[in-house]
Amino acid sequence: MATVTFEKAQRWYPGADEAAVPGIDLEIKDGEFMVLVGPSGCGKSTTLRMLAGLEEVSDGHIYIGDREVTTLPPKDRDIAMVFQNYALYPHMSVEENMAFSLKMAKVPSEERKKRVAEAAEILGLTEFLQRKPKALSGGQRQRVAMGRAIVRNPQVFCMDEPLSNLDAKMRVQTRTDIARLQQDLGVTTVYVTHDQVEAMTMGDRVAVMKLGILQQVDTPLKLYDKPANLFVAGFIGSPQMNLLEGVATDGQVSVGGYKVPVDPTAERKMSGRITVGVRPENWRLVSDGEGGLPVKVTVVEELGADSFVYGTCEVEGVPSNVIVRVTGRQHHPHKGEMLHVTTDPHHVHVFDADTGERLSA
Numbered sequence: 001m002a003t004v005t006f007e008k009a010q011r012w013y014p015g016a017d018e019a020a021v022p023g024i025d026l027e028i029k030d031g032e033f034m035v036l037v038g039p040s041g042c043g044k045s046t047t048l049r050m051l052a053g054l055e056e057v058s059d060g061h062i063y064i065g066d067r068e069v070t071t072l073p074p075k076d077r078d079i080a081m082v083f084q085n086y087a088l089y090p091h092m093s094v095e096e097n098m099a100f101s102l103k104m105a106k107v108p109s110e111e112r113k114k115r116v117a118e119a120a121e122i123l124g125l126t127e128f129l130q131r132k133p134k135a136l137s138g139g140q141r142q143r144v145a146m147g148r149a150i151v152r153n154p155q156v157f158c159m160d161e162p163l164s165n166l167d168a169k170m171r172v173q174t175r176t177d178i179a180r181l182q183q184d185l186g187v188t189t190v191y192v193t194h195d196q197v198e199a200m201t202m203g204d205r206v207a208v209m210k211l212g213i214l215q216q217v218d219t220p221l222k223l224y225d226k227p228a229n230l231f232v233a234g235f236i237g238s239p240q241m242n243l244l245e246g247v248a249t250d251g252q253v254s255v256g257g258y259k260v261p262v263d264p265t266a267e268r269k270m271s272g273r274i275t276v277g278v279r280p281e282n283w284r285l286v287s288d289g290e291g292g293l294p295v296k297v298t299v300v301e302e303l304g305a306d307s308f309v310y311g312t313c314e315v316e317g318v319p320s321n322v323i324v325r326v327t328g329r330q331h332h333p334h335k336g337e338m339l340h341v342t343t344d345p346h347h348v349h350v351f352d353a354d355t356g357e358r359l360s361a
Helices: 044-052 094-104 109-123 138-150 168-185 196-202 220-225 230-235
Strands: 004-011 021-028 033-037 059-064 079-082 156-160 188-193 205-210 213-218 242-249 252-255 258-260 272-278 284-286 293-302 306-312 322-327 338-342 349-352
Touching (some): 021 059, 168 196, 196 220, 205 220, 230 242, 230 349, 252 272, 293 322, 322 338
Parallel strands (some): 033 188, 033 205, 079 156, 156 188
Antiparallel strands (some): 004 021, 004 059, 205 213, 272 349, 293 306, 293 338, 306 322
16 A cells, blocks of 8 residues: 655647646555546546556656656555456456456465466355456456456556446446545555546545646545635536636626625625536526526436436526526426526625636635
């Protein structure tokens, strides 16, 4: 087990005008499950591959524990990589696939069998050890790939979108298995995904990236409750936060003719153009005469315990779609219905419209 430290680690690709990763500073604690998340092309996989030694570090330093690994080849870094496409040898059995790296390291046969048996028991693969990969489901193949990493007893696990090839149900099950396994083993893990639901449900901390730059590193709940800027606010959360453009005057925010109630901590920082954010679950239905934001229902997603209502609003500064979560079944909105919604001051996130920075406490 070990900490992982990036010190202004950069990656420039030959011929590129800009760095894929301009210089990342990040410390991952011993035994921590750190998730790197962001849209495609944000530099998260490049960052992971720099740690694994699969991408050259153009400048800066990377440490595993107290040892600098910036220029070491992958085999000398004591890490284990789990890839998106499993990377299993089709002609080998599950047991042979899991033991292959140990065989290359000239680990004695009895020790290999013992480690494979232990990993197979942890992963529920004992009965499949003699099967070939083609006889396994996608989820089972990914567990074999995990087993191949576990038997090496590495200091760090590096996982590059390992669930993206699985169907939705299997993805939910496997992400639970990976999170439980990491807690049981206590191995420092760096996990890359573009799926923010995966990031929120698996990570001890989550690092949100955009264009190779860290936007915010925090626990999942703090990212959700206090996004540092507009990008994080719009990226974290499913469905995403409603972002409304307004004008601040005298401590009040106007979105068209709708007055948005704002937390007093943000009032003294507000002036001119700002953006306010409201999560779908923080809207509150009110009657027509109470001055709420009018929303015409276009689509209702029924989820059983609650519903997501998608609607349009003709108020200036409001995006084309407004999303409202309606809990329970007391009110059952229908397409074409006109709802009026408002919120409470402590549920409103306030951002500078020009810089995107958070103004709320």
